[in-house]
Amino acid sequence: MSRLRRRLIAGLVVGLLSMAGSGPSQASSASWQASPVFSIDPREVPGVASDGTRAAYRLLDPQGQQVGGLMEAPARDPLEKVQVPPVSGVYTLEGWLEDAAGNELRRAETLLRFDDAVPPPPTVHGPGRWLLGGEQAKLELDPPAVALPLSGISGYEVALRPGDIRIAANAGQVSLGLLPEGITEARVVSVSGSGVRSQAQTVFLAVDAAAPAVTLEGVPSGWSNGPVKLTATSADNLSGMEPTGPAGPFSAIAIDGASPITAPGATAFAWVGGSGVHAIRFYGRDAAGNVGDGAAGSPPPQSATVRIDEEPPRVEFAAAQDPADPERIEASVGDRLSGPSADRGSIGVRRSGTRARYEALPTRVEAGRLVARWDSDAYPPGKYEFLATGFDAAGNSANGDNRVRGGRMVLVNPLKTQVTLRSQLSGLRFSGSLRRASGGPLAGQTIAISETFAAGADRPQRTTLVRTGADGTFSLRLKPGPSREVVAGFDGSRQLTKAEGPVTELAAATAIRFRASTATAAIGGAPVIFSGRIPAAGAVGAVGGIPVELQFRYPGARWSEFRTVEADRHGRFRYAYRFSDDDSRGVRFQFRAYVKGREGWPYGPGASRPVSVKGR
Incomplete structure (x- = not known):
């Protein structure tokens, strides 16, 4: 077998x-x-x-x-x-x-x-809370409360995920060591005497090893001119910041080393007041108990600085005007905390003794100063008062109308030395003089001679600069051209007032060139060709279409028009005239061209030189 x-x-x-x-x-x-x-x-x-x-x-x-x-x-x-x-x-x-x-x-x-019977699972008790990063994780295992298999319970097994770690354990307290931050799954089974495992009991263990991240809102980038409201906001992606009572999460703000102001949960508010520089500390505690207050080895709190200046600056005008530049208006701005503003401030002026609004002057801000320029020439004579408005870096403002050494900031206009400007025109020679009102000549000063041409001229205006001589006089020969107004002006200086001379009219007659084709004309014979041109210097664009009267006269008679023609765009004109009257035989006639002008023509009336033609 x-x-x-x-x-x-x-x-x-x-x-x-x-x-x-x-x-x-x-x-x-x-x-x-x-x-x-x-x-x-x-x-x-x-x-x-x-x-x-x-x-x-x-x-x-x-x-x-x-x-x-x-x-x-x-x-x-x-x-x-x-x-x-x-x-x-x-x-x-x-x-x-x-x-x-x-x-x-x-x-x-x-x-x-x-014994192949599946044993009943144990009763598993987890921490029931978030664990700190350095805290040992522990489970409490209770034996099954129901009937056991014949082989009994040889022990228990704990499997941890992530990590796939297995730990053999007995009933009672089981230490799992330090777990990684986050959520760890613990699967616990009973193991029978024959090695059969029960259905797993799952417990989740949560570890939060870091204090919450805290942000602080409301801190001004520079100085503030009043109380500041701060808001600390805590965030924690693991255990969270949900308030659960006195031992739960909170957010805190400490001001100048004083006891912190705390509030349950993720948000805390605090007001910071009083002039000065304030040190701020802020932190939070999460649901696991991590706290960033710097105590017992915890991370130090975050810090911020709040600067408050509730006091206005001091604003004062300079003690006196600069004799070399009396129109320069200067005021100082001082502040012991935040310092003067680097870009804000103004100076205004008004007639003294009135309640009118101050007129703002062009003002620039320098280091601790406001500097304006007052165009005193543009204001009538009289007393004028000034107001300076200064700011500090916190935004506080203050007005000042006194000088550093006392007394209101008042100036009497004319502020500068007064001058007189005289001018005259002789032909094309324009001349004049610049003198102090007290009589002394002003040498080396720039005079602007402005020519404003009549309508129709190629250019509307021309300005020529000349300088006064040692005796204060000036002279300029004007260029020929259209009619115009001529005036001399002095823009003044930091010590001299502006001045302007009288307006002088320069009338320019229309120039005409005129000729006849012959000096004798046969009665009934070939026509006489009369032609000419209007030079139109400086008015080339306006000469086209100008009416030109052709006139004649004989001895003892006045000029009479016999024909009107128009100039072409170059100013030229032409006309053929035939002598046909026997009464003209032996008579010497004079002929000329005459222009009255028209609107848009920048010259006055003008006539050509006469030409003579004798009939035969």
Whole structure:
């Protein structure tokens, strides 16, 4: 009989197994296993005897009743595996050896402890709160409160994710060590005496190792001129900032080293007041208990500075005017805390003794000063008072109308030395003089001679600069051209007033060039060609279409028009005239061209020189 056939007894529950991948445990009187296939050590059951020829076995259930029939095998090839029924319990395997005569040589037995029941899970208690970064994570394991499998509970296993870490544990407190920041999943199972694991109980452990991030709003970039409201806002992406009472999260603001102002949750408010530089500290505590107050090794609080200046600056005008530049108006701006503003401030002027609004002067801001320029020439004579408005860097403002050494800032106009400007025109020579009102000449001064041309001129205006001589006089020969108004002006200086001379009219007559084709004309013969041109210097664009009267006279008669023609765009004109009256024979006639002008023509009336033609 083959070995396999000797090990398989038809009809028995107990049998030998030869299954790939099935690893039955070695039979032991003390160990439990979840597999029904047990390995048998032949040296123990039934044992070894030199004269043994037959091995016999029987399996007893937990109640001592035999399971199946008797099993036999040659002594030289005893059983190595046996399978129990799929019912948990402690089975007994008996084995003995017989010689060839059937005599029992030795007997032995072993217990087969089989339990494949799934054990109940334990009761798991987590921390129930967020853990700090340096805090040991612990679980509390309570044994199952229901019936246990036959093999009992050998212990518990804790699997941590992420990380896939497994920890063997007993009931009671289990230390998991320091966990990484964030959420860790702990899956806990009971392990039966036979190694069967229960359904997992899952507990989540939360670790927050960092204090909340805190921002502070309301801190001015520079100086403030009043109380400042600060808002500290805490944010924590893990344990959060949801208020839960006195021991829960809070936000805090401390001012100038005083006790912090705290508020539950993510937001705290505080007012900072009083002139000066204030030191601010701000921090928060999250739900895990992380706090950034700098105590007990925690991160130091963040800091900020609030600068407040509630006092206005001091504004005063200079003690006196600069004799070399009396129109320069200067005021000082002083402030002991924030300092004067670098870009704000103004100076205004009004007639003294009135309640009119101050007229703003062009003002520039320098380091601690306001500097304006008063064009006193543009104001009538009289007394004028000034007001300076200064700002500090915090935005406080103050007005000042007194000088540094006392007394109101009042100036009497004319502020500068007065001058007189005289001018005259002789032909094209324009001349004049510039003198102090007291009589002294003003040498080396610039005079602007402005010529404003009549409508229709190619250019509307021309200005020529000349300088006065040692005796204060000036002279300019004007260029020929259209009619115009001529005036001399002096723009003044920092010590001299402005002045302007009288307006002088320069009337320019229309110039005409005129000729006849012959000095004698035959009665009834060829016509006489009269032609000419209007030079139109400086008015080229206006000469086209100018009416030109052709006039004649004879001895003892006045000029009479006999024909009107128009000049072309170049100022030229032409006309052919035939002598036909016998009364003209022997008479010497004079002819000329005459222009009255028109609107848009910048010259006055003008006539050409006469030409003579004698009839024959």
